[in-house]
Amino acid sequence: MSKTVNLIKLSVGTEDVAGLAAWQATRRAQSDDGYPQHVTRMWPKRESEILNGGSIYWVIKGVILARQEIVRLDEYNSADGIRRCAIVCDNPLIRVAATPRRAFQGWRYLTPEDAPIDLPEGRDDEEPLPAALSEALAAIGVR
Template structure:
């Protein structure tokens, strides 16, 4: 079972704006995020995804292609430039990235048509009440 990462979608106004950013930065078939350190469990992340947190909810995932070292000694997290909607799940904010096991990862959303997903704020409220 692959291991996954979680990361805050810093600066994203919505899941749609995150999707737009990924698609616009997808030159050469991949989007790149800069990180200071290479994950120690890099080999376990093969086949995994980066799960995006927006407004304290996991809202989507981007499959991880791999990692590459930058000329300045930092590293890139290489991602497929797409956002796959997942069943919203509450997640506390954190700095950088964190590991997420397969058993704790939210399932992909079954209905991904535009306008069919709940806004993050409503999904967050419903999750706090135990309704989703």
């Protein structure tokens, strides 16, 4: 049985999940198959684990707020001739329990055990808790 691993990525310049959705709508319009993609410099070494049901978790303003299932990883040749990785995501953004996360560069692996839980249906429009409160709750094991 293959393991699954997720990616976690900062959504730089995004104010909220709606802003990420709007940015991705423009990316979908530019794609051949209607899936949004995020181009990154490095190719994940754990590709088979990512493609075994992994998602990309989006950090917005220091808090993980949403995820998307990863459909595939495509080779992307940029104008500068450098081979890059296009992380192709499924269309719906799935809201998750707000979880604080410090800034980092690039992307990181995120185990399923450390990933925030999906919000139940009907809670998509809730405002996230303040970062300090969310961090204090996470410290005592409440998500």
